[in-house]
Amino acid sequence: MELLLGQVLQFNDTPFQGRPEDAATHIQRGAVLVKDGVIADVGEADALRAQHPDASVTDMGDALLSPGFVDTHVHYPQTAIIASWGKRLIDWLNSYTFPEESRFGDASHATQIAETYFDLVTAAGTTTTVSYCTIHPESVDAYFTAAQTRGLRVLGGKTCMDRNAPDNLQDTAQTAYDDSKALLERWHGQDRLSYVITPRFAPTSTPEQLEALGALWAERPDLLMQTHISEQHEEIAWVADLFPDARDYLDVYEKFGLVRKGALLGHAIHLTERERDRIRELDASLIHCPTSNTFIGSGLFDMQGLMAQGHRIGLATDTGGGSSFSMLRTMAAAYEVGQLSGTALHPAQLWWLATAGSAAAIHLEDKIGRLTPGYEADIIAVDLASTPGIAQRAARAESIWEAVFPTIMMGDDRAIAAVWAGGKKIR
Numbered sequence: 001m002e003l004l005l006g007q008v009l010q011f012n013d014t015p016f017q018g019r020p021e022d023a024a025t026h027i028q029r030g031a032v033l034v035k036d037g038v039i040a041d042v043g044e045a046d047a048l049r050a051q052h053p054d055a056s057v058t059d060m061g062d063a064l065l066s067p068g069f070v071d072t073h074v075h076y077p078q079t080a081i082i083a084s085w086g087k088r089l090i091d092w093l094n095s096y097t098f099p100e101e102s103r104f105g106d107a108s109h110a111t112q113i114a115e116t117y118f119d120l121v122t123a124a125g126t127t128t129t130v131s132y133c134t135i136h137p138e139s140v141d142a143y144f145t146a147a148q149t150r151g152l153r154v155l156g157g158k159t160c161m162d163r164n165a166p167d168n169l170q171d172t173a174q175t176a177y178d179d180s181k182a183l184l185e186r187w188h189g190q191d192r193l194s195y196v197i198t199p200r201f202a203p204t205s206t207p208e209q210l211e212a213l214g215a216l217w218a219e220r221p222d223l224l225m226q227t228h229i230s231e232q233h234e235e236i237a238w239v240a241d242l243f244p245d246a247r248d249y250l251d252v253y254e255k256f257g258l259v260r261k262g263a264l265l266g267h268a269i270h271l272t273e274r275e276r277d278r279i280r281e282l283d284a285s286l287i288h289c290p291t292s293n294t295f296i297g298s299g300l301f302d303m304q305g306l307m308a309q310g311h312r313i314g315l316a317t318d319t320g321g322g323s324s325f326s327m328l329r330t331m332a333a334a335y336e337v338g339q340l341s342g343t344a345l346h347p348a349q350l351w352w353l354a355t356a357g358s359a360a361a362i363h364l365e366d367k368i369g370r371l372t373p374g375y376e377a378d379i380i381a382v383d384l385a386s387t388p389g390i391a392q393r394a395a396r397a398e399s400i401w402e403a404v405f406p407t408i409m410m411g412d413d414r415a416i417a418a419v420w421a422g423g424k425k426i427r
C-alpha cells in the first residue's frame with residue numbers, strides 16, 4: 001500500500017456543461033492511496049495518513065497528482081520522422097512516412113523505435129496510447145511487447161493498406177483480415193493491451209479490404225476500430241474520385257460497417273452537416289489532433305460546435321504528423337486552435353480532454369483517466385513550476401486553474417516529476 005501526497009484534482013463531471021471550474025474538486029494537500037495497482041482512496045493527506053498508518057508514503061510536495069495522460073491517436077512508427085519539413089498530407093506520407101514505415105518488417109528496428117517511443121511518451125506523462133502500427137505484424141508485436149514490459153495500458157493495431165502505397169507497404173484484403181485476426185488473438189486482453197482494427201484511411205484501402213475489415217469488426221464488436229477522416233481538402237476530393245458512389249467521406253466507411261460506437265475517427269476537420277449528425281447519432285468518437293492539424297496545414301477542428309452537439313471527443317498528438325510527443329503541448333495547441341475558432345477553452349476543459357475525456361472517447365472511462373477509487377493507478381506528478389518562466393507566472397496564480405495554465409501553455413517533460421503505471425513507479 002502506498003500513499004502519494006501532493007495537490008489533487010478530481011473531475012466529477014464534464015467541464016463542457018456548466019461552469020468548467022465546477023467540474024473538478026481541488027485538494028491543496030491531498031493524497032491518493034494505491035493498493036494492488038488500483039486507486040483505493042483519495043482525500044485529504046492528514047486524514048488518509050491517519051487512516052492508513054502502515055502505508056508507505058511518497059511525498060511529491062506541491063506537485064499536482066493527476067491521472068496519466070491518454071493519447072488517443074498516434075503512429076509510433078513515425079517517431080523518427082517527427083518534425084519533417086515542408087509537406088502537406090499526401091506528399092508528407094509519400095516523402096517521409098511510407099519510407100520509414102517500410103522498415104518495420106525488421107523486428108529489431110521495430111523494437112528499437114517502440115522502446116524509444118515509450119521512453120519519450122512516459123517521460124512526457126502519457127500512460128495510455130492508441131497507436132497505428134505498420135502493415136507488418138512485427139511492428140504490432142514490438143509495440144505491445146514494449147508497453148507490456150512497462151505495465152502500460154495501451155491499444156493499437158496493424159495498419160492495413162492495399163493500394164496507393166509503395167508495393168512493400170501493401171497487404172491485401174485477405175491478408176489484412178488474416179493478420180489482424182491473428183494479432184488480435186495474440187494480443188487482445190493480454191495484461192493491459194487491447195487490439196484495434198486499423199484501416200489507415202479510405203484512399204489506401206480497396207472496397208474489398210474495407211469490406212473484409214468491416215466483417216472482422218462485426219465478428220469482434222467488442223474491439224475498437226480506428227481510421228482517418230476529412231483531414232485535408234485534397235484528400236477529401238481524392239476519396240470522392242475513388243468512391244464515386246459514396247455520398248461523402250463518412251459514407252465510404254458507413255457502407256462497410258465501419259461507423260458505430262467504438263469507431264475512432266482521426267482529424268474530422270472538414271465534416272459536412274450530414275457527417276456530423278450521423279457520427280453523433282451513431283456515437284462514434286472524434287479525435288482532435290491539434291499539433292498535427294497546424295503542422296501539416298490541415299485546418300481548425302470545431303471543438304466548441306462539436307461538443308455543443310454532444311460529440312464524444314478525444315485529444316491526441318498524432319505523432320509524427322503531430323509535432324510533439326507531449327500532451328501538454330497538445331493541450332496548448334488545442335487552446336490556440338480554439339482561440340483561432342473564437343473559443344477560449346478553459347484549462348479544466350483542456351486537462352479533462354487529455355485525461356477523462358480521452359478515456360471516454362476510447363471507452364475506458366471506467367478504468368483510466370480519473371483519480372477515483374477503483375480506477376487503475378496510472379498517475380503522474382506534475383511540477384507546476386518546472387522552469388523559471390512557468391514558476392514566476394504560477395507564483396501569481398489566484399486559483400488552481402490559473403496555476404495549471406502556464407504549465408499547459410509552456411510545459412514539457414521537465415514538468416513531469418514522476419509516473420506510475422498500474423501503481424508501479426516507472427519514472
Ligand SMILES: O=c1[nH]c(=O)c2nc[nH]c2[nH]1
Binds near residue numbers: 093201322
Ligand atoms: O496525419 C496523418 N498521419 C498519417 O499517418 C495518415 N495516414 C492517413 N492519413 C494520415 N494523416
Ligand SMILES: [Zn+2]
Binds near residue numbers: 075321
Ligand atoms: Zn494519424
